[in-house]
Structures are given as C-alpha cells and as structure tokens.
Amino acid sequence: MAKRTINFPIDATVMLIGGKWKCAILCHLMEGTTRSGELRRMMFGITQKVLTEQLRDLEADGLIAKRSTPGKVPMVEYAVTPLGATLAPIIEAMCNWGQDYLATRGVSPPMPPPQP
Incomplete structure (x- = not known):
C-alpha cells in the first residue's frame, strides 16, 4: 500500500477501494480475468486514462x-489477487445495500448502453 495517513482502520479500506471506479473494477474482476479493453466496455463513462x-x-x-x-499484439490481462478476493464480501454487501x-426510493439501477 502506498504511504498514506491512516488514523482509523476504516481509513485503510476507503483509501484502497474508495472513489468512483475501484469497487466497480474489482467487482468485474471478481468474475474472472479480464482485459482492460473489456473492462472499459463494461464500465460506461470511464475514460481510458482514468481506467489505467x-x-x-x-x-x-x-x-x-x-x-x-x-506476441505480435501483446495481451494484458488483470485478475484479482488473493488479497483482493478478501474484499468480495464487502463489495457484495455494498452492491446489496445500494x-x-x-428500491426504497423507487429508482431502477441504470442499464448500461448496448455493446456494439
């Protein structure tokens, strides 16, 4: 973990998976090894720079x-490490809570646009 100020245990978790995209990336990678281009297509609205x-x-x-x-065209894949896999219950709980x-607000989750 990069050197950061941690005052409470929750700070470590928020620093590692906080922000708009990290939980979504982990959620997709927990379903299996994925290439960055595939991740970008699954995550509507993320730019290549931010994903990288x-x-x-x-x-x-x-x-x-x-x-x-x-190879001729190098292939780069990403996968969750054993440490990252320990976040599965946390991310699943966050998805369920959301x-x-x-549902209590009568809002349907947005559907991603169709893939070309």
Whole structure:
C-alpha cells in the first residue's frame, strides 16, 4: 500500500477501494480475468486514462495482478489477487445495500448502453 495517513482502520479500506471506479473494477474482476479493453466496455463513462490510473493503483496496493502475454499484439490481462478476493464480501454487501436503497426510493439501477 502506498504511504498514506491512516488514523482509523476504516481509513485503510476507503483509501484502497474508495472513489468512483475501484469497487466497480474489482467487482468485474471478481468474475474472472479480464482485459482492460473489456473492462472499459463494461464500465460506461470511464475514460481510458482514468481506467489505467485506477488499475495501476489497485495493482500497486496488491489487490489485482497484471499479466502480459507477449506476441505480435501483446495481451494484458488483470485478475484479482488473493488479497483482493478478501474484499468480495464487502463489495457484495455494498452492491446489496445500494440495490435496497434504490428500491426504497423507487429508482431502477441504470442499464448500461448496448455493446456494439
């Protein structure tokens, strides 16, 4: 984990998975190894720059691993590490809570646009 000020245990969790995209990235990667282009298509609204930054942060913090396969067109894949997998119950609880919250407000979760 990068050097940051941590005053309470919750600070560590929020620093690692806080922000708009990190939980979504982890959620997708928990379903299996995925290439960055596939991740970007699954995550409506994220730019390539932000995705790259978030992937680098998650990798630096040991939550995901990057694997490069050499070839004419190098293939880069990302997967959740064993440490990252320990976040599954937290992320699942957050998804369930959000779904319940939206239901109490009569809001349907937005549907992603169709894939070309």
